[in-house]
Amino acid sequence: MTDDPLKKYPRPPFKAQPQSFPGLTSKMSPEPDHGEGSYKGSGRLDGKVAIVTGGDSGIGRAVAIAFAREGADIALSYLDEEGKDAEEVKVWIEKAGRRCLLLPGDMSAASHCRAMAEKTVEAFGKIDVLINNEAFQHPNEGLDDIDDEVFEKHFRVNVFAPFYLTKAAVKHMKPGGSIVVTSSVNSKHPMPSLFAYSATKGALSNMVISLSGMLAEKGIRVNGVLPGPIWTPFIPAGMDDASVQSFGSQTPFGRPGQPAELAPSYVMLASDESSYTSGALITVAGAMPIF
Template sequence: MTDPLTKYPRPPFEAQGQSFPGKTAKMAPEPDHGEESYKGAGKLTGKVALVTGGDSGIGRAVAIAYAREGADVAIAYLPDEQKDAEAVGNWIEKAGRRALLLPGDITDPAYAREIVERTVKELGRLDVLVNNAAFQQPNQGVTDIDDALFEKHFRTNVFGPFYATKAALAHLKPGASVIFTSSVNSKNPVPTLFAYSATKGALSNMVIGLAQLLAEKGIRVNGVLPGPIWTPFIPAGMSEDSVKSFGSQVPFNRPGQPAELASAYVMLASEESSYTSGALVTVAGGMPLF
């Protein structure tokens, strides 16, 4: 038995900064995506999953976990993240599953349709769609947020998942699962992440609305609300002082690791959760959320 308070590194962390979207290998300490720790149990045997933002962070952990649970996995990611994506592809194949790498920009509706079509064509079907790709940039005040930057938040975090989900509906069958990565910020907005928080509020609302719209088709829709998680988003989107103390604001007094979220995504995708739809699952180290 492991104490969750001391299982992973705690702040203070060393000062570090990157440009968005950030690189996994440049982080100190490097995040745990379950490469050595996640053990599968066949919960997704025979399924095919598409994970957007699957090259790093939470998406990377989900892709690795899904493969070890028996699924073939396609990952979508920005072209600049090719090296990280290839590493994830290698982990998927080491688990004995097929990997499909799909570089591009989820803000483009044509690309969103393409990744769905290629997944079905090359992997044979689509059972699980994980809308995880996101963009984040902090702000000081509303007037500091450039119009184009505000729009980029919504095009990436809201429009992209809408495009992908809409395209997937032609292929998802009863029992399929759509999962959104929202955030605790959807319920507790952070002023310095005004645009990002607003998009996550929209995503949580979309989860609840889509769960009702797609119920008659037998398609389940759920969301995960991560708290502070140690991903490349952190050094790429926060000040060095914020990075040093990252995770200290929750009762566990540390950030979560991507690997610690994987089980929530596995649970929501598995047949064992056949009555779970419209749920927003919080994974936030004891952070109260109402």
């Protein structure tokens, strides 16, 4: 039986559920689906070691669970205050029979990113896959509403951190390695109410294309995923009540995507089956036209 994608998951309106950033999965209603009960692996990442940043919740959580079920050991990065969610993800990874290294800390510090790469190699002996997924988002009403510090934080977390970690991880990656960056449809259709966030995602999409050429001679592939509206803790933590209640209704599917619906794209890009795919930006956005 084929699932109807229009009816597979909850549709708006959702109830108002304000949270402070970065938000917790357990406080969301309905709780997101990260594939805990649905994702079935097929050995596509057997024996690989992957770093997944922002892996405590949302897209990162779904990717970590999927990767573990595909046979990968996971180094999981997250903020200190998200430890409870990260511990839950570790349980799912270990249930899949894989190892999990927890790496809490602030990725906006270059020293922490370098330490993450070193600790992963110390624990697992190598790095095969890097998923740059961590992000910060804060909405704005107008230009004067954006504090300098908030604008700078967007770039420190969303752009500088992936640069720091990629630079550190590539030193340990061999030909066949894969880097996947979580960009956004906002990189091509920036939102005035997410001015700083959209700017960082535009930078990330550009970095994917540049890095794919730069690292080609090393045999390391670099690709990006452009999610549309996805039901993660970012939504109640970074949007007003009205936007939360109608979230996802603007897509042709009429609903937001679930993290579990993103994970297969990351698995595909990380797997050896995608050996000729580099410099790609894959949109997963419920039929939204993105050019």
